[in-house]
Amino acid sequence: MAEKKIGNQTVRFEKSPYIIGSAAVVGKKEGQGPLAKWFDLCLDDDMYGEKTWEKAESKMLKESMTRALTKSGKTKEDIDLVLSGDLLNQLMSSSFMARELHLPFLGLYGACSTMAESLLLGAMLTDGGFAHNIIAGASSHFCTAERQFRMPVEHGNQRPPSAQWTATATGAMVVSEKPSQIGTVGIAGENRVGTQKQIRVDCGTIGKIIDPGVKDANQMGSAMAPAAVDTILNHLEDTGRRFDYYDLIITGDLGHIGKDIAADLLKDAGIPAGAVDGNYDDCGTMMYYREAQDVHGGASGCGCSASIFAGNILSRMAGGELSRVLLISTGAMLSTISPFQGESIPGIAHAVALEACDMSREGGI
């Protein structure tokens, strides 16, 4: 058996688990953005029929998991484990989602890096033989995050130009040891199937905390960009791959400012400018129309990368547009009290490499 740990931070898979189902459920503002058509459900009302925002977020997460499961052709009885996290104190939305689903559950906290963390852990546990099928997910909600981390929404706080808008969004993926039995319907949905590709998890890189010393909680992009770049560079070094090995390298939620910083840092590290400009993007810059939707620095939140990976990216892979993609979710591990104690914002980023492969070759890449 080949070594599964390669280099300092990267793991690769013996069986390359499959992503056989995915779904994204997002809020009203996200449904008015440029990616609306890729999401499974865009709410009309971010309360989603609940009495509190927190309950609405939890219901959205449960809905995206249930939809991913249905699309995968599996049933709840096939699922061994749910891996999930969110931004709320004590993982309120994941905990209450897991209470409803009533499946074995491991809670994760990686701030906005949670989607990559849950997907990577899910792939390791599946590849390691500890689960046949798992659901990985993450969520965030503008109103729950605002009141927890910043100001009461009703206060109408003025946001500086660097501030990012927490996406009201959830994403979930079903990771399986075996290929999908029903083709890419599980990913893209019945109306959006292009060519028939299976999506496999190829390898992943676990991030270290990188703290560039940023102390301004309205500068999340610059706090997280060095962690994203560190993980990307370690991934390339560990795997021996070039930046342009991937059709797309996409970070989670650096936003407009953070994306520019990451691109500069990548070029400074010797990645050819053409590769960076051509193959690199950031979910935080993709979610909203920048000017028309008045979001300043772009999108953020666990649900930003979760919904864009689960909706847009996987669908484009299933449809044949993208073959090799490196997903990097990025998290700012600050707490609401650490800035008052003079602390800077620790950043972290985890990477997951996906490959689309032909159905006929589903026995192995």
Next chain:
Amino acid sequence: MAEKKIGNQTVRFEKSPYIIGSAAVVGKKEGQGPLAKWFDLCLDDDMYGEKTWEKAESKMLKESMTRALTKSGKTKEDIDLVLSGDLLNQLMSSSFMARELHLPFLGLYGACSTMAESLLLGAMLTDGGFAHNIIAGASSHFCTAERQFRMPVEHGNQRPPSAQWTATATGAMVVSEKPSQIGTVGIAGENRVGTQKQIRVDCGTIGKIIDPGVKDANQMGSAMAPAAVDTILNHLEDTGRRFDYYDLIITGDLGHIGKDIAADLLKDAGIPAGAVDGNYDDCGTMMYYREAQDVHGGASGCGCSASIFAGNILSRMAGGELSRVLLISTGAMLSTISPFQGESIPGIAHAVALEACDMSREGGI
């Protein structure tokens, strides 16, 4: 290869990873309790030379990880991954610990179930071949938990008799694919080596959220006891083992009230009373002198089970007193706002089965 997933919730290990180092660092009150001699360091002052309680907790966690590592005979370069969590919003103590250690890090949140969650995940990732050595840990601190979850400490809030005292305590374990090269010094420390036993992780059971409908945050034991019992019963069913297969089945922090409830539920489920009364205990009842230390319902917090597992239990296994132990950390996944939204407290519990085995048989159990 034998199936690694057995029954509905249990995983077993092909290589049965080894716990080759452990350490527990606790506060002053814990150092005055009955278990003081089992801990590696009992602080004189819970501020630990820091300016804030949160920084003290983070430093304690880092110290327990560093000590576990040193005792294991490994160096930082041997460690592939740190898995850790705590009770603080946004995992403040784990995040800042991981910034200092500068190793690949995955943050976990399972409330007080975190030590079993991190140990079980660490064993799965090691057994699966994704890491050679990992450090798993968890922490809690009375003063950080009080001000986050309850009242400012300075307020001198009166506590009801059912309330539990959050332990100022941290525990860490080094999990390795290979047996210890230096014997049980890694567990018990140089002064406390008994017979030479290696400790292996045999199997584990991932819990589901169980919510018995308790809404009183001063009744954590009764909120978590049904989850603990559910996980124990599922573990026994999945493995086909009897309750008295284990020399000790020990829950994390149910406290005096929760332990009595769990014992009653186990007996109601058909476990012989003699086995429950003889082989079952709870860390929450072991940490303090009940009357003399005025702790009412007993101990709680991630660090309660973390420090008692890492200190007392592993040392007793290494010394030959205990051969087979089932560790169950128990978590109450309430948030500070969910009770205000009319919600009850979701409980969760994960189990890890450990075996002590002779050095001469270290090639396999």
